[in-house]
Amino acid sequence: MPSNEEPRDEATPEDPQAPRPEPLRFYGTTWVDHSGGYALRRAAFALGALLAAVVGALVLRFAYEGLAIAEVGGWVSIMIVVAFAVCSSLAFSRTLGAYSRRADESRPAAPDSSLRSVKAIGFIGVLLAYALRTFVEAPGERLRRAEYEEALARHERLRAARTGNPSARKRNKPKRKR
Template structure:
């Protein structure tokens, strides 16, 4: 994002996957990219649901029992719901150090519930680029800090008048 107004020391915006820094000013096909990625996530979720259906049919053909089929459906449903809610919530806050262990333990649940992750991504693209709200808040805070520092250092200190003592 080369602006003529920006100085070299001004903070640069964080890049978001698939969007780069176009989220800052919504340029370079940002809206089209959001629509395309949202539709792609929905299509991937539908294909994933078909994949899970085939996995269920494989268990049903094996005739392991209705309890196993019920457990399989329950596991996919619970993991998808947990993955959906965790993924949607992760777009609005950065995990801190104590959340790191929780997030690492959620990897397997997100893997099994990948349909929920894809649906959360698709739902978030309806509003904005996933993670844009968080990145925008951090970028605006960094810009405000930069402007305060620059305003405090305006002028040439050598050109200031020295007070005379009498």
């Protein structure tokens, strides 16, 4: 796996105090300038997630056939299918939404932790959401890019306000008469 190299942007080489981008899982900081095999890695992860979703669907089909062989009854089979469908759709929507907004630190993590079991049951939805987002961009890239660009703009504003020799600035105060 390639190393997490620092991005090659304008602010980094000359200004060591410039903000650094947050690394993304599996991508490091290559999402900033799309270097280091970024596109190939995105395609591989998208196809891997789709393949894992297909394998998961096959496993669920074998489990459903096991229920049919056990002759548990039609209502149990329907309940199982509905449960997996609902959990997959909830997991899909929550996972896809989590890539576009950062978790609120002021709120407790209870709502997300209470949905862990739903996401585990609806793992196919999680995998499909990951694959869908990876076809568009690295999961979480849009959020991190917006935060990084905002931090760079803030840094540039602060740096521009501090440039120059303060003693050489013109003073707007009128001189006192003697």
